[in-house]
Amino acid sequence: NIVKPPQVKRLPDILTPLQVGLLISMTVKCRYQVFFLVLYTLGLRLSEGLNLTVADIDSTSMQVHIREGKGGKDRFVPLPSRTLVALRGYWATHRHPRLLFPKMGPESDSPMDKGSVQKAMQRVLVDCSIKQH
Numbered sequence: 443n444i445v446k447p448p449q450v451k452r453l454p455d456i457l458t459p460l461q462v463g464l465l466i467s468m469t470v471k472c473r474y475q476v477f478f479l480v481l482y483t484l485g486l487r488l489s490e491g492l493n494l495t496v497a498d499i500d501s502t503s504m505q506v507h508i509r510e511g512k513g514g515k516d517r518f519v520p521l522p523s524r525t526l527v528a529l530r531g532y533w534a535t536h537r538h539p540r541l542l543f544p545k546m547g548p549e550s551d552s553p554m555d556k557g558s559v560q561k562a563m564q565r566v567l568v569d570c571s572i573k574q575h
Contacts, residue, residue, distance in 0.1 A: 465570055480525060
């Protein structure tokens with residue numbers, strides 16, 4: 443008969459659209475800039491963005507197929523035209539046959555490291571002097 447304490451659910455700090463625009467524009471590396479743009483405009487979680495493949499982008503119907511999201515569920519999200527232009531420009535630089543955001547290195551077949559993306563965002567937040575966690 444052990445009584446569990448109630449679970450505390452905290453809401454995350456949310457950046458304003460102006461802060462997000464500043465964060466994206468102040469990002470120096472192209473791969474992180476496009477990645478942050480994709481996460482924000484599509485409303486993706488970090489793991490969903492990292493696992494995006496070239497086949498998930500449907501430019502004719504302007505939708506992105508998100509596979510194995512939270513709870514193992516798939517879903518479709520609308521693809522803004524600005525994001526499609528940024529993705530095409532970025533993909534032309536690396537041309538990985540499968541992944542949109544591959545890990546740097548010769549013939550790497552795994553996505554970018556989660557920790558490196560988080561560190562890049564923290565560096566940009568410091569540069570932009572945004573104090574939110």
